[in-house]
Amino acid sequence: MKTPFLTKAQAEDIAQRFPTPFHIYDERGIRENARRLKAAFAWNPGFREYFAVKATPTPAILKLLKEEGCGVDCSSLVELMMSDRCGFSGGEIMFSSNETPAEEFRLAAELGATINLDDLTHVDFLKETLGYIPKKISCRYNPGGTFTLGESKEGFQVMDNPGEAKYGLTRPQMTEAFRRLKELGAEEFGIHAFLASNTISNDYYPALARILFQTAVELQQETGCHITFINLSGGVGVPYRPEQPANDIAVIGEGVRKAYEEILVPAGMGDVSLCTELGRFMLAPYGHLVTRVIHQKHTYKEYVGVDACASNLMRPAIYGAYHHITVLGKENASCDHKYDVVGALCENSDKFAIDRMLPEIEIGDLLVIHDTGAHGHAMGYQYNGRLRSAELLLKEDGSVELIRRAETPDDYFATVVW
């Protein structure tokens, strides 16, 4: 069972000040989770989480994570600008982008960010763009093929296709890139890889770590480059469905430690610092999209019409993603009605739930759509002239703060040349 971090009374109270729909984040949940991650990797002295800004590009959230010791992982010019304005600098910024325009490399270098190259050709592109190669540099590795974990009768626990992904360098290219970067003056090297997305398995990070650690040992032997950091990137997931088990970050940290002690330490590389670039794991469970039921429609199916739509949360419409729904005030009622919960877009994919068993719903009910803290508001858009909602922060003291106002028609018209 998934329990919202808001009660019906709280949500009604908030809705008086900030009309629905809105995204709301739970400060306490975010902080406690960030501390669990930090504790899980405390055995590694240089460890740092670089929050993947794209998941929740909201300054109040970035500042809160900064207070918890996190850096940021940026992948675009505007994300770099936002991170700069939030006070992140130098070693607190990772820049992992692909098909990168020259001006983005320039700003990343100016801010002192650690640049993570996505291709062999970017080595010389970066040299031409900046006129030099930064002393500290990283390359993104793509081992190709398929990546699987934990085969059982039901199939693989984790399955993804790095060989089909546009990101990263091949294994021989990694060697070539490191040699070339060293020639051009790089002194500290890092390796990054992202092999699977939203994994529900305590084994993903340890398995990825083994691949990266082994590769690091080989690369150091082949090229003589001094590898000082390894980036496990994102991919640790969250249970969107109530029956899924959650990842245990303490177990994950221990699994990575074991790989570190078995592979890096014996190779004399026990000083390598680790980093992560988690997005979903850091924020998804600590965000709710709160929306009100405004219509009910009985045709070939039973429809519940809400005041949020796919422009507030795109994942169900584009990936068929499951997001759990709680009807506030009916948490303990039996789920004996089958509904499609739909928004107002003129797109038949604008459905937050299809054939979902829920308690009997009435017009005026408030719904919590769960796990929208990452890739939720961030993926918002304005199709149909439906504007993006406000973002609110539920503070540890129970008060609520507006951290991004809702868009207005003037915002929508602001770019128009009439």
Ligand SMILES: *Cc1c(COP(=O)(O)O)cnc(C)c1O
């Ligand atoms: C999206 C992304 C992440 C974060 O991924 P999550 O699955 O949200 O943890 C990390 N690093 C890079 C380079 C990304 O593109």
